[in-house]
Amino acid sequence: MRPRSIKASKSQASLTIFWEDGTEVSLPFHKLAAACRCASCNDARAKAMAAGTAHEPESSILDTIEAVGSYGVNILWVGGCRHGIYTWDYLYALGAGHTPTADHHRAW
Numbered sequence: 001m002r003p004r005s006i007k008a009s010k011s012q013a014s015l016t017i018f019w020e021d022g023t024e025v026s027l028p029f030h031k032l033a034a035a036c037r038c039a040s041c042n043d044a045r046a047k048a049m050a051a052g053t054a055h056e057p058e059s060s061i062l063d064t065i066e067a068v069g070s071y072g073v074n075i076l077w078v079g080g081c082r083h084g085i086y087t088w089d090y091l092y093a094l095g096a097g098h099t100p101t102a103d104h105h106r107a108w
């Protein structure tokens with residue numbers, strides 16, 4: 001799935017994606033920042049889960065969004081993470097209500 005267009009609204013603090021299948025989804029910046037999958041955010045999320053708390057992103061104030069090839073975007077947060085690559089598949093999954101887990105970090 002690929003987006004037809006993407007619209008970031010700083011006033012509404014959300015990213016709206018219009019998918020090629022005609023569906024549209026709005027993802028709040030806070031949710032996006034909390035769902036970053038870079039190594040350091042994965043680590044922070046795993047620690048929060050181990051402690052039984054919710055992972056809070058350092059920042060969910062949008063700085064810029066950069067295209068990454070043709071498969072996704074890099075979302076940069078002001079004063080927060082700058083390494084988050086969000087592929088179209090991942091954004092689609094987030095829009096469908098799937099959230100990342102740190103299951104693979106858990107030592108059973």
Ligand SMILES: [Zn+2]
Nearest residue numbers: 036038041081
């Ligand atoms: Zn990150």
